[in-house]
Amino acid sequence: MATISSSKSRKGLVCALVVSFIFSANHFCRDAPGTVEEQIARDPLLAVTPSRYGLITAVYFTPSAIVPLALGLLSSVWGVSPEAIFHCCAWISVIGNAITGVGVAKGSFATLLFGRGMVGTVYEAVDMMPLGFLPQMLPEGLWPTCSGILNTILRLGSVAAFVTLPLVYDKGGGDSGNGIRNVFIVVAMVGSTIGPLATASWFMASGRADKCFKEKQEGSIESKISQATEIETEEFVDNGASTQKNVTLKERRGLVSTVKSVPLTFWMYAFVGTALYGSVVPFWFYGSGFLQTSRGFSLRAADGIMVFLEGVICILFVPTGVLITYFRLDFVGQQWVLAVANFCVALSYILLASGAPAYFGIVSLGCSYAVSVQTFWSAFPDACPPQLASLGAGIAACFVNVGATVAPLLIGIMDESFRRELADVTMLLLLASFALVGSCIAISIVTKKEDDYNAVTDYDASQESICELNV
Numbered sequence: 001m002a003t004i005s006s007s008k009s010r011k012g013l014v015c016a017l018v019v020s021f022i023f024s025a026n027h028f029c030r031d032a033p034g035t036v037e038e039q040i041a042r043d044p045l046l047a048v049t050p051s052r053y054g055l056i057t058a059v060y061f062t063p064s065a066i067v068p069l070a071l072g073l074l075s076s077v078w079g080v081s082p083e084a085i086f087h088c089c090a091w092i093s094v095i096g097n098a099i100t101g102v103g104v105a106k107g108s109f110a111t112l113l114f115g116r117g118m119v120g121t122v123y124e125a126v127d128m129m130p131l132g133f134l135p136q137m138l139p140e141g142l143w144p145t146c147s148g149i150l151n152t153i154l155r156l157g158s159v160a161a162f163v164t165l166p167l168v169y170d171k172g173g174g175d176s177g178n179g180i181r182n183v184f185i186v187v188a189m190v191g192s193t194i195g196p197l198a199t200a201s202w203f204m205a206s207g208r209a210d211k212c213f214k215e216k217q218e219g220s221i222e223s224k225i226s227q228a229t230e231i232e233t234e235e236f237v238d239n240g241a242s243t244q245k246n247v248t249l250k251e252r253r254g255l256v257s258t259v260k261s262v263p264l265t266f267w268m269y270a271f272v273g274t275a276l277y278g279s280v281v282p283f284w285f286y287g288s289g290f291l292q293t294s295r296g297f298s299l300r301a302a303d304g305i306m307v308f309l310e311g312v313i314c315i316l317f318v319p320t321g322v323l324i325t326y327f328r329l330d331f332v333g334q335q336w337v338l339a340v341a342n343f344c345v346a347l348s349y350i351l352l353a354s355g356a357p358a359y360f361g362i363v364s365l366g367c368s369y370a371v372s373v374q375t376f377w378s379a380f381p382d383a384c385p386p387q388l389a390s391l392g393a394g395i396a397a398c399f400v401n402v403g404a405t406v407a408p409l410l411i412g413i414m415d416e417s418f419r420r421e422l423a424d425v426t427m428l429l430l431l432a433s434f435a436l437v438g439s440c441i442a443i444s445i446v447t448k449k450e451d452d453y454n455a456v457t458d459y460d461a462s463q464e465s466i467c468e469l470n471v
Contacts, residue, residue: 012137013146015204019130020150022090022197024157025190026126029097029119031158032187033057034285035165035303036180038292043180045107052109054412057285059113060120061408064401068125072394075132077258082132082390083205089122089129090198096122097191104184112184119191126194127154128397132390133205135381141325144378148321151374152314158284159310162303262388262395268445269383270399272338273376275438278403279345279431280369282411286427294424295358305362312366313373320374331382332449338375339442344368346435353428372438403434 033040033056041048048056071089075082096118103111135143165183172182284306291302324334348365352358384392410430414423 009137009139011204012134012139015137015201016134016146016150018197018201018204019134020153022194022201023127023150023154024160025194025197026093026123027154027157028161029093029187029191030060030123031161031284032165032183033116034288035162035306036169036183037285037289038299039169039174040180043107046104046109046112046180048109050415051412054408054415056113056116057282057408057412058405059117060123061281061401061405063117063121064124065398065405067121068128068394068397068401070394071125071129072132072391072397073255073258075129075390075394076388077255077391081206082129082393083202086126086129086133087198087202089125091195092122093119093126094192094195096120097188101184101188105181124397124401125394126198128393129390130201131380131393131396135389136386137205141328143381144321144324144374145318146321147377148318148374151317151321151377155310155314155317159307159314162288162307162310166299166303258388258391262391263385265445265448266383266392266395268441268448269379270396272342272438272441272445273396273400274403275434275441276338276342276345276372276376276403277400278407279342279349279434279438280365280373281404282407282427283365283431285408286411290424290427291358293420297358305358308359309362309366312363313370316367316370317374320371321378324375324378331379332446334375334379334382335442335445335449338372338379339439339446341368341372341375342435342439342442345372346432346439349428349432349435353425353432407431407434 033053037053040046041050041053071085074080075085096115098115099118100112100115103109103113103115138146165186168182168186169179172179287309288299288302288306291297291305292299295302297305327333329337345365345368348361348368351364352361380392380396381389384396407430411423411427414426414430417423418426
């Protein structure tokens with residue numbers, strides 16, 4: 001079990017706590033429209049139709065499918081520190097949430113859309129860029145447990161949104177008063193805390209992320225493959241002169257080559273994130289409306305069920321991380337857990353689509369999702385080489401948002417094309433299909449890792465044979 005052995009490690013834990021509160025506020029703001037989906041549609045000034053609501057959701061996630069990769073390259077190729085990028089993105093989020101509040105207060109859908117798009121541009125960067133510096137600040141082996149705590153506090157932001165914002169709506173007079181405007185004013189206030197907290201974390205983490213390049217990689221399959229590739233690369237001759245030995249691949253490569261240096265296993269891991277987040281994130285925007293229209297729950301009851309879902313997830317994040325740490329699950333073991341959990345996510349949606357009791361399907365979904373997400377992020381340091389942590393964070397952020405961007409657009413089209421009951425069933429089956437794809441990819445990663453292990457074993461055996469012949 002890891003121990004807190006230095007002041008730097010303690011600083012890392014404090015920084016992780018600060019970052020967790022940023023995550024919480026970030027997700028409070030993200031989930032705000034989902035808490036009042038049906039109510040925002042009834043606002044006469046904003047005139048949010050189902051297709052417009054789908055547009056609000058899509059414009060929030062679409063930039064996050066592109067921007068984090070650019071920011072990861074900015075850090076990994078051009079050397080801008082991930083904590084500095086994180087700091088700037090946090091303040092952009094503050095401004096975007098303020099613009100959103102102004103748009104709703106004035107009844108301007110265009111301003112609302114612009115503000116949500118601005119926040120969405122940096123939303124995933126705020127969530128992901130700490131992966132470029134935070135794991136390296138923590139005691140070795142403690143990341144799975146700490147990430148469980150981070151995920152728990154993060155989800156508490158969503159719980160707070162579903163608990164408080166319907167109350168704010170009712171206290172503001174509901175449809176006949178300023179309910180919807182008060183909701184987004186509160187969102188802007190919560191979002192304003194992200195900037196100062198990010199500044200504090202920036203001061204704590206400044207300069208620390210660069211040390212990730214010095215982290216030990218001995219024993220990993222990717223390291224051995226990389227070493228073998230470097231040995232082969234040194235055999236090339238440029239204008240008759242052999243290349244200098246002991247020069248790392250990263251030092252030789254530019255933009256394209258740096259991206260190419262990312263292991264295939266990591267790309268597959270990122271695709272699991274695409275499927276996982278595409279299967280679950282849209283439910284946070286459509287779940288309350290589904291429970292109201294297809295199951296007959298009131299706004300308060302539907303949001304109460306969504307809060308219950310968040311509670312189940314929050315409870316399981318930390319135990320899942322602790323168990324991963326305790327049993328010292330390697331990357332392959334975590335992928336097996338991820339495959340089974342994704343399959344259970346799909347099964348949960350099928351239960352909801354088949355008319356099973358809402359709480360039964362919600363509990364199943366919450367448990368499955370908690371294990372899936374926690375295992376996914378616990379595996380990040382094992383999936384991504386330390387020297388590519390910032391780029392890996394950017395890639396993962398892009399991939400997890402591809403599904404979260406496509407699914408809401410498809411759901412919006414289905415809402416417009418089918419009657420509501422059929423659209424809801426189709427939505428649940430669509431989300432289940434995303435989860436099944438994620439399960440299949442996770443199993444493929446296991447197969448790929450086993451092939452890599454066999455290749456490395458053969459390589460080591462050949463090197464031993466060469467050494468014996470030389471002797």
